[in-house]
Amino acid sequence: MNDEHQHKLTHYTAAFIEELVGNGVDEVVISPGSRSTPLALLFAHHPKVKTYVNVDERSAAFFALGIAKAENKPVVLLCSSGTAGANYYPAIIEARYARIPLIVLTADRPHELREVGAPQAIQQIDLYGKHVKWSTDMALPESSPSMLEYARSSAVRGVGVSRAHPQGPVHYNFPFREPLIPDLKQVEYSDVKRGKRVIHGDLQLPSTLKNELQTELMESERGLIVCGPGVSQDAVQSIVEFGECHGLPIVADPLSFIRSGNHSKENIMDCYDTFLRIDELKEVLRPDLIIRFGAMPVSKALMLFLKNSPDIPTWVVSEGEDWQDPTAKGTDYIHCRESLFCKSFTSHSFSNEHSWLHRWVGVNNETKDLLLKGHQEWDEGMAVHQLLHHLPEGSTLFSSNSMPIRDIDTYFFTNERSLQIYANRGTNGIDGVVSTALGMSTKAESMYLLIGDLAFFHDLNGLLTARKYQLDMTIVVMNNNGGGIFSYLPQANDPNHFEDLFGTPMDLEFAHAAKLYGAGYFHITSQEEFIPALQEADQRQGINIIEVMTNRENNVANHRNLWNFVSREMVNKVKGDYLDSFSE
Template sequence: MAENLDLAIVNEFVEELTKAGVRHICVSPGSRSTPLTLAMARHSSLQLWSLLDERSAAYFAYGLARRRKEPVVLLCTSGTATANYFPAVMEASQTRVPLLIITADRPPELQGVGSNQTVDQVKLFGSHVKMFLQMPVPEASAPLSRHARQAAWRAVLTATSSPAGPVHINWPFREPLIPPLAPLDSTQAAGAHPAPGALAQFGRAVTAPDWTILNSVLNLCREMERGVIVCGPQDDPELAKLLIEMALQLQIPLLADPLSQVRTVGHTTDVVIDGYDILLRDERWFDRLRPDVVLRFGRTPTSKALGKFLQAQAEAWQVVVDEDTAYSDPYFTATHVAVSDPREFCQAFLRESPGSFESSAARGEWLAAWIAANADVQAVVTSELGTEKFQNGLFEGQLPRELMACLPSDGTLMVGNSMPVRDFDSFLKSTESKTLVMANRGVSGIDGVVSTALGIAAAESGPVVLVIGDVSFYHDLNALLIAKRHALSLVIVLIHNDGGGIFSFLPQAAYPETFEHFQTSHGLDFRPAVEMYGGRFVSVRTWSEFRQAVGQGSQ
């Protein structure tokens, strides 16, 4: 087939993507996306991941971009393929992960006339993307060449600037779809002027703290007697270390979500409170441990009990530190909002505060009360888990402690939604282990979790272990093909309780005549499916067998 010289622009676009920092492309096979697929596959600086199912591909790209903290391209053909990206795009939007979604499209003359595999893809993802770019049909012209080059840079700059997030590029192509080969040597000499339309360099937006709000927070902390730091889900271990330093300097407790990295940053301290989820289920503690100042970081906490506690503290000064004006406050109790990169805020706070917080007897008693209550919770939990009742069976609440004891150092733990992440919230103790603990808590769906974990594994960031419930595993079984095709290692701890019973904890359970519509039992044996994809399936019945299986799988 003859090459389409108008598609040389596509080569220029791809070249600028690489110069802007893109290294990974997640592509699902399709015809209309041929120009981009060929241009990207031919480029020596890009690694292509060929992924057959678009929904799984999107979550894989999400996990890869999130773990590597860099933009990753998603590429598909036109039609329903594009809509399969939607769940992962929503997750990337909520958790601020830089995805570049490129959807191929039919040209304008084929829109709305019954052409095959043609739908309206303009602004398909709506408000879930930071920016939408509708590309013109390629033509061999200087203005369109400049436009394509700048579009690549603009997309990367937008996706990676704070707050990061997904960008959608929709690009219509006319047949023939084969682009010409790019020049063999497109290397640009250092210091040379960039090609027309391209950038030589860009600076990403990082939101620094405003001095006025920082000074107000410092003053609140100087005057407080009963302060609390709350850190919800976030992926930055360095921020976790800074928050521990702040808590120690202020002599206040740090309530750490299991996904905050605070519990697993590599060292422990009494100021880190990890038993709050169990403690605060007794609402009598709401008054006993009533704070006057709350400093909040990260996304919305996993714990419902902690959320109710924060909502009940309407008389406290509550400071939310968030890099976006769409800050996390579903309790509507914030009194101060610092729009800032959280790490920048903490560093500025610590720079300005040395020696400015005098020791206080009241503050010391306050911290001691939290530490004592937390110690009591952990003592009771440890005692109960050690009884014959729990030692003779596989109680899900014991899984976090057993797993952390046998995980390899400097790995990543992915935790599924529904009950697994709640069990980790309740039962994961602070540990000396350095483990990045992640979950898809942006939209908190149970779909795409296996694909996300495989994307994390593809980031080459050390061993990866996934803890997941059986219904969530069922939703994303086809993701196992990614592991087979790309030889990726992943240890999956499957909690198989035939659908579990999370809805039994909700008010719906009080209506037995309709409760069958909330039950998720399925009766499936997953061994054949896992083995079909080339995986090894091991059933365990004791914690000793569990530790042995995890150890063997992590090697």
């Protein structure tokens, strides 16, 4: 091996890695390959770097996404040249729209071997297009002082960009010439605590704008706060205090971190997805000012309520410059740290009566009582309600999309427990759910995953990582033999093609998957079996799969019957001047 080449390769790559670690990046998920050897070996050589190896690139990417989501800091994702990096694409797209920091490293052929028919070579420059915040094609390794500074500056730049609001993925494309083996004996990583760094300051609300908004807030009599996924956890208390100060109901998505915890819940609405389906209630609950934090909530009923409202002043508050307004109803787009925004308006209380808040609270509480009273038959909704009630203190629940997150929206009521609920709502897909949850399980004391059978099948390969690293997680699979959410859509009215194109029954028995990956397994067909299975799974180490067998048609009928029951009861109360009593 050429000593000069090896020296350049080693020190250039090590300088890049050392600067990443100096900026707090200490975990890397590696997809094995040849061209990425210099980076893989030097990451593994660093004493402060935790490495995970996953042979399935798509699973690896979502696993890294889960770690980054749990830690809220960048995680490195490394693969070889060729189509390996293309398999990262779904997770990178999710990270971009969910605002999750990832540092993606793709190894590449040197420039002379690009586009000449060399094996395992594709066009990797700007591979991820606009789905990364920043992308660079790194220079070939050199060890001159200026090039080592270049490597270090490139590293800190990527960390800074990934962490700047809105957070998201960045991409480095590293060309390497053979031979690819660095000399680890030449590397002694320093323990320098002060290297290059990027410092992000707080986004303050300008005083002139504050006065203008304060006047508008004072003139409002029916303000409404809407909190969706992506609300900063350190802003929760400030948002709650802001709402209480001004008598504003807070519509809180289950992924907003606001429905549970030790903060006050008096003005937090958790049943709006049900009562905003009722036409007779929509007008009397119509706000005259909307203040939004985070992304649009899961609830379609809420989105339609906001979208179909007449022109109402709508403030969209976001720390970054990302555009989160799918209804196009925003009137003021305020780039400010959420907690600082709320604290700017908590020193002035404008109403002591709060009759508007009492109206929302009354409707919400009555709806909650009716939901519990009207849902008696065992089905997916009842199973989700029991799962949420069972979760131990300090648990983390990751939800798949489609029906699981919607049932959580219905049955995750406000509580004082320390619970965290997550989902991949950046693009609302079902791919990579198992791997993302397993990534989060590396940081959670008590980890649960709620998932449908299609999404579970879609990412079964993720279970290999669980076995390899002895991860602990309880997986509750709602097996209705197909895509349950499509049964709620107009497509279900076509009996000729629905099952083939949308229902997509698979007729799979996941007991075989449990055996393949060494997981505990429970087959549930009744309500009486469910809680004992959860309790037994709590006592078992490793992965436990609880497969709950349900019926798609019955589940749809039960949901609709419940909504109709609640609607009838609430309409009767509205006709009886029920709403007027809330303001007394």
